[in-house]
Amino acid sequence: MPHLIHQLDTLDRRLIDTYQRGFPVCERPYAAMADELGMTESEMLARLERLQTLGVLSRVGPVFEHTRAGASLLAAVAVPKNEQEACAELINRAPGVNHNYAREHDYNLWFVMTAADEEQLGRRLDHLEAELDRSILRLPMLEGFHIDLSFPIPWQELENA
C-alpha cells in the first residue's frame, strides 16, 4: 500500500493530472483522451481499468454540485470515545449520509447528510438525532469560495514520503 504510487508510471500520472476534469463529451471520449496522451483507445481503457483495480481511481464520472443536486449540510456530533464506533455505524446506516469522518475534537464525528429537499433533510437529521440521543450540529453552506474536490496530486512530495 505505501508503495502504490511507485506502480504509477509517467503516463498514469499525466492521465490523472490531465483528466480530473474536462472529460470529453463526444462519441468516443476515451479515444479522444488517448489521442491527447499519445496512446490507443484500448490502451486508455486498460489503463483506467488498472487504476480502478489498484484502488486509485474511484470512478470516471461527474461530481455534482451539492447545493444544486438536492439539499445537504455538514453535520457533527460529540460522542464519548467508547461510543464512537457504534455511533459512526448508526450514522453510516442513516439514509443520505456520505463523508463520515472521525476527527480530533470534542465534536468527533463529522458527516455530510443529503436529501432530495430541505424538508426531507430536516426529517432525516431529526430521526438520526433521536437515534443517537445527542444533538447534531447543523452547518449548511452559506457561501462557497472553493468547492472543487480535485486538486493537483503532489507526486514529488508523495515519492519522498
Next chain:
Amino acid sequence: MNQVAQLCMDTEAEQRLRALIEKGLPLTPRPWLTLAEQCGMDETEVMATVERWQSEGLIKRLGLVVKHRPLGIRANAMVVWDVPDAWISELGRCLAEEPAVTLCYRRPRRLPDWPFNLFCMIHGSARERVLQELDAIVRRHELDAIPRQVLFSTHAYRQHGARYISE
C-alpha cells in the same frame, strides 16, 4: 440556495441518467451510448443533457475521481476559523486561492457550542506537511489574531460521493 434545485426539473429519463452516471461511466468505447440504452434516451440526447448540466453548474467537474488515501495523501485537516462577519467573504476568497486549500466554505456559527464560521480543508502526505502549509498561510495572510482550530481526521467511515437519487 436550495430553491435552485427546484428550477432544474429533469424528466424521468434524465433522472435515471443522473442516477446512473453518479456511479461512474462505463469503461467501454462508447460510454454515452451504453448509458443511453440503459435510461431510454439516445446517445445525442445523453451528451446534450450532460453538457447542459455542466453549463448550469449542476455538474461541477467531469473526469477521473481519484481516491487520495491509496496514493499516500493521508493527512486531511479541516481548519475552522472565527472570522468577523465583515471580513469573511474577502478572507474566504483569499484562502480559496491557496493551492493547498481544497475546499473553502462559509457556514453559520452555532453559539455557544460552535463559534467558527469559515471552514477550509487542507490535504497532504502527512500531518507535519499540512501544519507547515497552514503556518505559511497564516503568515501570508496575517491571520495570527483570528481564532482557529485544526481538526485532523483520524478515520474515514465513509468516503463516497453524494447520491441523491438512489436513496
